[in-house]
Amino acid sequence: MNEGEAPYEDAGFNGDAHLDCGDMSRSRPLKMLVSAVLSDKRPDEVPQLLESMLGKLVDEFENRLKSQNELVKAALKNGTDSTKCFSKSKVLVEATPNFSERKMDTSEIYSKHKQTKKEASGKVALKQHSILQQQSKHLEDLKANLQTTRAGMEFIQMKYSEDLNILGRHLFSLAHAASGYHKVLEENRKLYNQVQDLKGSIRVYCRIRPFLPGQVSSSTVGCIDDGNITIITPKSGKDGRKSFSFNKVFGPSSTQDEVFLDTQPLIRSVLDGYNVCIFAYGQTGSGKTFTMSGPKNMTEQTQGVNYRALGDLFNLAEKRKGTFVYDIAVQMIEIYNEQVRDLLISDGLNKRLEIRNNSQNGINVPDASLVRVASTMDVMELMNIGHRNRTVGATALNDRSSRSHSV
Numbered sequence: 001m002n003e004g005e006a007p008y009e010d011a012g013f014n015g016d017a018h019l020d021c022g023d024m025s026r027s028r029p030l031k032m033l034v035s036a037v038l039s040d041k042r043p044d045e046v047p048q049l050l051e052s053m054l055g056k057l058v059d060e061f062e063n064r065l066k067s068q069n070e071l072v073k074a075a076l077k078n079g080t081d082s083t084k085c086f087s088k089s090k091v092l093v094e095a096t097p098n099f100s101e102r103k104m105d106t107s108e109i110y111s112k113h114k115q116t117k118k119e120a121s122g123k124v125a126l127k128q129h130s131i132l133q134q135q136s137k138h139l140e141d142l143k144a145n146l147q148t149t150r151a152g153m154e155f156i157q158m159k160y161s162e163d164l165n166i167l168g169r170h171l172f173s174l175a176h177a178a179s180g181y182h183k184v185l186e187e188n189r190k191l192y193n194q195v196q197d198l199k200g201s202i203r204v205y206c207r208i209r210p211f212l213p214g215q216v217s218s219s220t221v222g223c224i225d226d227g228n229i230t231i232i233t234p235k236s237g238k239d240g241r242k243s244f245s246f247n248k249v250f251g252p253s254s255t256q257d258e259v260f261l262d263t264q265p266l267i268r269s270v271l272d273g274y275n276v277c278i279f280a281y282g283q284t285g286s287g288k289t290f291t292m293s294g295p296k297n298m299t300e301q302t303q304g305v306n307y308r309a310l311g312d313l314f315n316l317a318e319k320r321k322g323t324f325v326y327d328i329a330v331q332m333i334e335i336y337n338e339q340v341r342d343l344l345i346s347d348g349l350n351k352r353l354e355i356r357n358n359s360q361n362g363i364n365v366p367d368a369s370l371v372r373v374a375s376t377m378d379v380m381e382l383m384n385i386g387h388r389n390r391t392v393g394a395t396a397l398n399d400r401s402s403r404s405h406s407v
């Protein structure tokens with residue numbers, strides 16, 4: 001036996017022999033051991049001996065392999081990839097139908113298997129580690145996201161409650177202002193209507209028409225002083241002068257706007273529920289139509305009371321539409337020789353209305369006797385669902401006429 005060579009028993013080549021096939025350097029001593037064992041044997045004994053040795057080796061190897069396989073299986077239980085890897089090595093081993101037939105170096109096979117197993121275990125461990133790392137990273141990200149979302153939610157909630165508070169305060173102040181506004185409005189309305197009542201529910205104005213082109217300009221009007229007018233009429237009185245009083249007297253130079261401005265406060269009381277009637281009374285050609293509607297070629301400046309009154313009412317209704325809704329009705333009539341004509345009828349023939357009593361057809365005729373003496377009368381009645389009636393009578397005087405003065 002050479003140095004470094006061990007006898008068969010010393011090399012552990014028995015039933016319990018430890019065969020570490022992972023170490024390739026062991027194959028050489030094993031060959032040497034085999035040749036040492038066989039050196040003193042007869043040639044006819046060698047095959048039998050070899051067969052017996054190989055049989056033992058294969059049995060031992062298979063036993064070891066089986067136990068190792070079980071260990072690897074248990075280790076790779078949790079990793080799918082590792083199972084595949086392990087299966088590969090197992091298949092590699094199991095695919096070998098008969099080790100003894102292949103005559104392969106068993107230690108080499110075992111070493112390969114062990115290496116594969118180690119690699120598989122290492123890969124599994126690495127994979128598991130990386131998965132664990134990824135999971136913990138995801139967890140951290142999730143936590144961070146959760147915190148951000150929570151902070152965002154808290155901020156939105158805070159902002160929402162702040163906005164709600166501000167809105168509540170605004171609403172409260174608005175409600176307060178609205179109730180105050182309504183109180184003031186009511187107070188204003190009362191005061192306004194008191195003023196109108198004090199001024200009188202019925203107002204009578206006198207307007208002097210200027211001379212028309214071609215007329216002889218010898219005026220019968222002596223003097224105009226706000227509400228008083230003096231007419232020179234030689235036939236009546238001692239000095240041939242007669243004075244009349246009105247709420248206001250408009251001279252020949254007065255404009256349509258000035259006439260309207262005086263009637264405007266009464267007209268506006270329509271929006272407070274009052275009925276308002278405006279009429280012009282006077283002889284033919286004295287300027288009733290001019291005052292109520294305007295001249296034939298009408299401009300904005302020459303618009304009469306009718307247009308201005310309606311324009312004013314609709315403007316006001318538009319301004320107050322957030323607070324009030326108004327229903328306004330208008331009726332325009334002409335009374336001529338005790339015949340009432342509807343001026344808003346558009347069928348060509350003016351519809352005649354008989355005057356039966358003062359409130360017939362919703363028309364408020366101010367005074368029946370007044371109607372009788374009137375030659376013609378242009379009437380505009382503005383109606384609202386109201387409680388009181390107000391009347392504006394515009395007595396249009398022809399400057400040259402003294403017949404109308406008795407009105």
Ligand SMILES: Nc1ncnc2c1ncn2[C@@H]1O[C@H](COP(=O)(O)OP(=O)(O)OP(=O)(O)O)[C@@H](O)[C@H]1O
Pocket residue numbers: 208209210212252282283284285286287288289290291295296376396
């Ligand atoms: N204030 C005024 N300024 C200028 N022109 C006027 C004025 N008033 C009336 N006129 C003119 O006098 C003429 C007669 O006026 P208007 O037709 O209004 O009278 P009237 O009283 O309505 O007559 P009728 O009863 O016949 O209908 C018209 O040409 C009109 O343009």
